[in-house]
Amino acid sequence: MTLILTAGPAEEPVTLGEARAFLRLDDTGEDGLLAALITAARAVLEGETRRAFVTQSWRLLIDRFPEGAIVMPLAPVAEVTAITLVARNGESETVDPALYDLELGAEPPRIHPAAGGGWPAPKKRAGGIAIDFTAGYGGPASVPQALKHAVLLLVAHWFETRLPVAFEGANEIPFTVGALIVPYRRFRL
Incomplete structure (x- = not known):
């Protein structure tokens, strides 16, 4: 991470x-x-x-999706702007927001796969999942x-x-x- x-x-x-x-x-x-x-x-x-x-923008890189929720390393999280799968060749694919649910008010904030669904497969082994988000109280x-x-x-x-x-x-x-x-x-x- x-x-x-x-x-x-x-x-x-x-x-x-x-x-x-x-x-x-x-x-x-x-x-x-x-x-x-x-x-x-x-x-x-x-x-x-x-x-x-104070409001700032971050990118979290992870190697693979966890079994359940992604636990965010910072709080408070105001929004998740994108979850992107990055391939070895540099091409990227944005994960449809309908495929995940946000629990940003939780402590710690979490991102869950949508009910009845799962996470997509990463496109590369290391750092292939990028989560862009905004954190801060405002x-x-x-x-x-x-x-x-x-x-x-x-x-x-x-x-x-x-x-x-x-x-x-x-x-x-x-x-x-x-x-x-x-x-x-x-x-x-």
Whole structure:
């Protein structure tokens, strides 16, 4: 299973102004650093929670269809735009949406073969099935406040601690940030 970002978010869950206000910065001299920290914090927290915060497009490549449902690796999933079978020669065939059912509101989101049907056979052995989908809560206003606050706390932590540290636990998410994201974490089984 390979997950590829095809179009990142158009905006971040928190603005530079919100980060400046949170850090009590009056000038814009650190805006370049703050923008980079906001993007990095969002990416780290999305990885920790296995959620997309702001709308973004992804492609999931799998080798074969599972016995039952395809469990999506990210949540929330807004839509599945296409399921495509890719042949060795590069030709592709789009799977008819009537052949599958979407359970996007489930946790985790799933794609099932339609009732009474099954999945079509892949056209090649490795990475022959591409699932294009859109994930995220929507725009920044739709991102849960706890996740936005976690981004701000992590930005503040990195802003104040600019040098790498080498002690046990240095690579861990700060406790307060971890506490905010606990309800949104999707665990791997």
